[in-house]
Amino acid sequence: MKLRPTAIQVSASFAILLFLCGFGTDSAGDVGTDFIVTAAPVYEPLAALRGEERFPHGAQLLFVHHGETAPLVNGFADTADANVSFDAKTVLFAGRKNASDPWQVWELALADRSARQLTSGTADAIRPLYLPGERYVYAQRTPSGFQLNSASLDPTPASAQPANQQVLPLTYANASSIPTDVLADGRILFESGFPLGSGSTPELFLVYSDGSGVESYRCDHGVARWGGKQLASGDVVFTHGSSLARFTSPLAYEERIPSPRAEFTGAIAETESHAWLVSARNASDKHYTIKLWKPGAATMQSVLAESANDLVQPVLIAPRNRPKRHPSGLHPWDYANLLALDARLSRDGVLKGTPVSVRLETEDANGHATVLGTAPVEQDGSYFVQVPGDRPIRFALLDARGAVLRQERGWFWARGGEQRICVGCHTGPERASENRIPAVLLRTTTPVDLTATRPAQAAPNSAGGRSR
DSSP, rough: OOOTTTTTTOTTTOOOOOOOSSSOOOGGGGSSOOOEEEEOOOOOOTTTGGGGOOOOOOOOEEEETTTTTEEESSSSSEEEEEEEEESSSSEEEEEEESTOOEEEEEEEETTTTOOEEEOSSOOOOEEEEETTTEEEEEEEEEEEEEEEEEEEEEOOOGGGGGGGOOOOOOOOOSEEEEEEOOOTSSSSEEEEEEEEETTTTTEEEEOTTSSSOOEESSOSSOOOOOOEEOOSSSEEEEOSSHHHHHHHHTTTOOEOOOOOOOOOOOOEEEETTTTTEEEEEETTOSEEEEEETTTOSSSSSSEOOTOOOOEEEEEEOOOOOOOOOOOOOOOOOOEEEEEEEEEOOOOOOOOSSSEEEEEEEEEEEOOEEEEEEEOOTTTSOOEEEEEEESSSSEEEEEETTEEEEOOOSBBBBOOOTEEEEEEEEEETOOOOOOEEEEEEEESSOOOOESSSSSSEEEOOOOOOOOOO
């Protein structure tokens, strides 16, 4: 097999090639650049959200050049989750030397195929993505499911690095979170169950690279969506499994993408010509194959298939724009300040009563909801509270009798040192409060302390509205 000098060289003894499926013409060269795919006998795209193995029978990263394939990495039992650096010189991937080892994050130099290990330990570390500022984000298995961490790419031992360059936890909900992309504005796109921290319907969320500002990407929840990737246009494309859809800036809800009938895995790769490499299979197919599709076209063009493997996670080997680096504004506190401008506002409709107070809940070590305290809600719906940082929290609005008017069903968190303002209760991006000073700040600029300075109580079971 001949590869051009700039491509990864393969051993002369490598004789087993994967061939194109016989759908139409040999079209791999139409992609316009080399790319990487993950080949696996079985791929379960949502298994990690359940804390399970996505590749129960192993996986291997393949380098693809003009339709010919070769292992990207040698000497590993399993490799997956390729993410190409912004300058296209290195690749992050999840790998394990032996099948019995946990998955760990590695970085491969494309020039000489040398690999260095970035994470270690007894727990799986998967789905690494490059961040600006010489850092990366990945999902680490914990007793609470996969949680997002970021870490430095600096090869200096962690013990010799400043504390702010070492591993930084980014998520604090008792549910799995899996990163899918790093957006142009520096935020991390990740998938988790909805409601966040308590539900099982796959949904897309956003968080900054310091763990602050967690939120739903859009609030039109209900249909499972995963595998989000951002296009050059800024739109985010994802899948429902049997269809594709997008988030686009002018709309506060998703927009369906007319596409050929197929089952998609998500995580598309956009080519320079704005065609998409997708991993999909028809009803008659046993395995996912790589196809090239120009949005709007009636058919998808077959690029790569293998009779015994799913081919998933296509990634182009090409330079790309570096996302903006998020300048963290966190203070060195173990608490956060949260200001609600008008808690009466919600995309769930008008409240059936007047909110008088807001109740803050958290989860104890056993995952049980407990009450941390209450704070008054002003007549204009505003309140200002201090909450514990880096812990799952949620709010409930109460009337004068203490009955719940609306309650978050899921959980979110505020980083220690975060100061955050929200419009209302699950308002969505299409709503904003009036441009006026909140009444609570006219009364006081000191937040009500709800950081568990008094004994917590078990949260009562009560009905309420939808959550993040």
